[in-house]
Amino acid sequence: MVTPQQQCSPPAKDGDWNNYRDIIITLYLEQNKSLKEVMRIMRENYHFFATEKMYKIRFNKWGIHKKLRAPQVAELLAQRGRRAAAGKSTVSFVHGRKIDADRLEAYLRRVSPTSRKAITDILVGNVVPTDAQKRSVYEIVCRTPSPEPNPVFAPKRVEAPDSLRLPEDCMQIVQSYVKGALENVWPLTPDKRVICPLRPRTWLDPVSSARQLFVNNFREQGFRMLNITFESYREVLLRQDPSLLVETCLALGALLQSGPGLAEAFVKYAYSMSQITLGPRHPLHLIFGRLNAVGPAEMPGLMALIIRGFLQEIQANYCLKPTWLATVYRAMLNSRFIGADTATRYMQELVTDLNSLSPLSEHDAAKKAHNLDDMRLLQDHLSWITNFHDKPTEASMSAHTLAATRGRKNPRMTRFSCYNMLRTFPTSRGVSSQEAIDLMRASLAICEEEFGRNDNATVTLLATLHGFLARAGRAEEAQKVREDFETRWNEAMGDTLGGRIA
Template identity: 30%
Template sequence: MSTTPTGHNGWATANDWASQRDYITTLYRDQNKTLKEIMQTMQDNHQFYATVRMYKARFQKWGIEKKIKAEEAVEIFRQQTARAAAGKPTVAYIRGRRIDPDRLQRYRYRAAPLISKKIMRAEKGADDEGSNSRISQVICRTPSPSPSPDTTDSNVSISPRIEEPTELRVPHECMQILRNFINGAFDNGIWQMAAKGDRAEMNGAFTWQHYVASSQGLIRHGRIKEGFSLLGMCFDQYKLQLQQPDSMFWLATYKCAIVLASQNNKLGDAFIDYASKLTALILPRGHPFNQLWSRVVLTGMSGINDHAGAIFESYLDMWGRHVNSRETNTTNDVQGAFVFIQLHCTGLLSYNLLETVIQAMITGGAISREAAEFLLQETKFRLALVSLGRRRVKKAETVTKEIIEWLDTRPPSAYPDLRCKAAWLMFEVKERKGTQAEAVQAGHNLLKLSQEIYGPSHIQTLEAISAVENYCRKIGATAGADQMGRDFESRWRVFRDTADAKSNFPQQIDQPWYYRSIELGEKVGYVQETVELFERCLKLSDDSP
């Protein structure tokens, strides 16, 4: 290999390319490096200098171009689906180069509508015309195991292929299982998105997830016994959810593990152990949820955290394709959009996917302008909360006032949940910035509004009482805190009695934005760019003829 600067003018010559071809091809194919990494390796180790354009020209000439062609992608998805149905893991190669699963998913998200339709048809086994001749450059196979340690035949000369590491294989297999599960549930009519005026089908997951988050809120406010009691109720209700899962069940399960682990790693591990064992007891061995758990437990919480983004993207991409292919009402579409927003603000969903979904919903009329403005205010609520978490109290106060000003332009009975959450924000702003008297007054305003909107023994009201009581104890207002403590105790008994009588949660939560705090850590930059995305989309909607 060349160890001296290339070419008379410092750039690689034709002879240099010829001498380095095998090595560059090896870097490109076997080590799956990006072009930038290849260029840097060649410069640092071999003083081989060439431009991006020169590399691309050589790759095309050598027949190892990087771009995935549409027909190749369709064929890979066709083969992956067929192999997953047979329980086979898959690695895909194009022209001898292994294709990274995440890259394949990114291709899918950004594909043109026509290509997306072809992919979905291929996954369902309905080939388009002319697709009977398979793409010869595409190879999908099972990762090869390393040779058995007791292989002693000296005449066998092989170069064993290394099996994909667990941390790479597991999320890819989970995506395949989820894709088949979602396709089958929708196609067989197990899941039906609500018709106009009907109750949304995804309420179960939202209700269960809401109470898990509420249990953590009670614990944070000092109501530890009640918080763990509510968490125990959530674990009990998981069994019912497992027997009749809705379309958001697995996403809620995955999120729950992350939420609990963010508070305490042992809680996250305990939930994984409980949920996986319960699934094995209740559902048949071959059920998709058992297949999923058998893989997830291999990586534990670290794997869940590392691959949550990729799995959420795959899940929501498939879910969104089915929802958009059917007649759905605005409530369902807004709920789905909110989940996309929430996960992107947490950093678990790419901006590209969020932008694609939101732009399509607004410009295509899937959600009305009023609904889009509501989602903008909900995102501003998240911006105010995350600003408070970063001690940017002035920013939080400004955004909170913007939300309240928007609400003042709507009928007094409209958006009760957002009104209550704005009261929460103002209480927390005053707690950090205002006088004690102002904070106490804001707390009483919150309690009054919560009781009017939800009722005296609703979980939202109970959590509000616990928060204001906790603040009063901090500032030494013991008389007021003691009274709120007595109110909490009596109302909690009503809450528990109702739960016992129903053998279920006392209230069903049918909106994902019901809960008033952030369940997972959110990044201020992600939330800000989501706000700007909505503002831009609404402006484009105004400017369009």
Template identity: 25%
Template sequence: MATSSVFSARRRTSPGDSDDTDMSFPRCAPGRRIPSSEWEKIRPVITKLYQEEKRPLKEVMEVLEREHGFTATVKMYKSRIWKWGLDKKLKSDEVLAILILRTEREAQGKISEFTIRGQPVDLDNINRYIRRNPGLVARFRAGVVPSIQTTLEVQCRTPSPTPSHHSLPPPKEISNVEQVLNLFRDYFDTSFTSGIWNHEYNGDCVSLRPGDRSVELFERVVASFGLVNRSMMRKDEISISTLLTPAFESLKEIIASESPVFAVRTAFLLWYLHRFHKEDLLHIVMNYLAGLVPIVLGHDHPMTRIWKIIGSQDFSDHYELSTRLYSSLVPLFEERIGFANSLTTILYCDHIDCLVHHGQTAESLSVATQYRTRAEATKLRHPWLRELAILQTGIMCNAKTAEGKIEEAMQCLQTLKDWDLDEEQQAGMNVQLGNYGYQMGDFSLAIDCFREASRLITASQGDERIHLTCLANLESALRKSGEADEAAQVHELRLRRLSDFAKETGTFANLPESCAAAVSPGGGYSWDAQQVSDWHWSEDGHGSAMPTLGLT
């Protein structure tokens, strides 16, 4: 099994989704204090862009700097947004406070509406948060109370007598989500029991078919999606269909192998495409797979029934289904195949990634710590278990970076040297150290780290996606250092290797004859630059993202 670390081949999010680094994020001189009067002048603009138009913080900052000449640090923006009550994300303590108030008032037969720092709260969002975070209910039952500050910020009152939309029947998507959850649980339970897959408790879990390449193929599929986006952002002269067509061909072989990888990573595919490719690839891939799965597996196969639901144009709860799948499948996998099984580790890592890329930094660190503790308690030392340690370290590094403590993040990253990292992972660690050097303005350090990463990945003939990320970052650092000629050479090398990667993936995707009826949509799709969103792993730069090298 290929590794799945921040620094290895099996990172679920690819380098294209973050455009290699967050080097372009707007910054202002550290230590500059901005008077409240200046903030109040541009408050309506920030409110409109961030809250009403739901734009990412990075984009809001760019608009303010470009159109209003206003610059401030990410930390300043976050502090002011919190103070104004414009936060997009619910906090655990806030939901706990609402849960306590609502329970008390319901016992008195009272209807309630809530506000957080003066902003109305959607009870549907509260209910979804509670469903996705069962630990919150445990805290409530244990009598845990929120902080005094949170208690003061959460207000409750009886609404005016108007028809309540909460009395309406649940939307169709909710019943579909429940149906898919049941189908997945039954499918995995039956597969583990009947021996459809070759699995060993706390060992591996693979298809019974010899030569199954699903892990590598799936990584190449998602890497291709990310590389498409990065190429568009950088205006690289490369055919988009050259990257996409092999990806769709690879999906055919993955499905035909009846590997557990396709089933277990469906949750990842849902939130990943919804998070990074909502405006383009999401519906293309969903429609394609909804048509492909019954052709390959037959109309009575459980996965066909699942994809008939989630591949329909009416289905929209991709993220909610993903989070509920993790809550449902993690306990099942731990019981049936063990904490240290390779498939359980894939599920663990995908769940952590989902939390990270939706801004839930604290929860992602907590979950990563829990999963790592459970796996290491088995006393087994499978290579894939290193991924949890690297993932957890990556989250801690990012938290320090968000606080402006880059040197501490570098020290934290260096602790990974205590692990037996392979050359790919060492290369990835050097890329991240180079990124830190770049952010500190130490371009010499950045260039040295990127070159060492390139040497390691070349010597090991390792994953090409790490090399492409390394070359892209090296090119940027060289240009910053005034070495334009060498930067141009690196640029040409990167494009050649990108083209070679696409050709290799096309060769690697060996299509079984039984799948020939399904046609890849990659070749006929028209792309234009306006379709490419401004991808960054989080809405506000380093604050809640993993280290900037992320590979699938």
């Protein structure tokens, strides 16, 4: 019974719906309660007040329905058909509820001619689904069913102690995510190599830029650069490149070293955005929820575990490009996720694997040249770790690597060297102020040529150069560089708003 006090209570707002979304979905779908029961429980237990019409509008917005809809049936049929063609058995779930073949067949027997035509039009591509219809299929998962355990011989599950439950939980979610993505999301080459799209710039670049801007006291610009990352993250989530989870962890590692609260703000954003974009039961959302639940001190260890588990799960049966792995290992070292000895061992294993490949014939000249380029890049990474990491010469050697990779058709390595140089200059006691300024001016010319006048790396390099000139007492030069920085910054922000920066 609704009391007069409850009748006067304000209805739920958008923020309230987001906060209680998981609870409402669990009651309505997983526990199969009626809408009136859900309304009562939410009202009495959570003081959450909304009319039946408001619930129905919200369910439609979320794509939540107990009965199957035509777009969901079309997606289920398409996924099951692709998997059957590949010789895979399938178990399907919609919003976490199992949809067996009998239920799907029963739906198709009873469906109206109008709905049947809608399903056919979607399957053959005659219609483009609306946003609401797209949301209704986000929660569909089709995977290979787990084998049924023998009730006599199945071992009893041993519960992990409290200190291990979170890592164990994360590893299980990571394994589920990788298996599902390998089956349905990520493209593969015929030789079972996972394809990581080569992008000269990624959404991680603004994170690296923001870090340097904060270090050089350009805080307003640093927060603006982070906002660029936040704004582009939804598209990154929808794309779900194989590098997404690793790059999210690496971004958090960089932000942990940039200032208090920045990493926490980003992981909260990733957690919320993944719920909206992918749904509350998607493995990525569940992983980000675990990261959101720990403090800054525990976060690096958990992220290192997630990345390692992710890479191991893929490489158990598939392959990743060795140069991409090398870049990941180097970034993990920079973020203190692993030590230098571990990174060195990983790099050496990559070099050994590449050396063990069968010799190529003269007919494979292009592939042979490609492998040689890969080997040279791996050797560059290995040499940096063993000879320069955490040493006074690291910044100057990164500058020399930046020059050496110029024009080698590997923009990621060039960009990586630029940001590594900027990151390590403050601790490079073996480099004088004059040498640092000379190296930065030379690197600035390279970045302008390789990336453009208003690229993130170029503009961030100017901000760091300004700081060194100011500390060296060269006020007039520092002022000119600052003016140049502000001009390019405004141009870069204009390019970003115009959609011309990736």
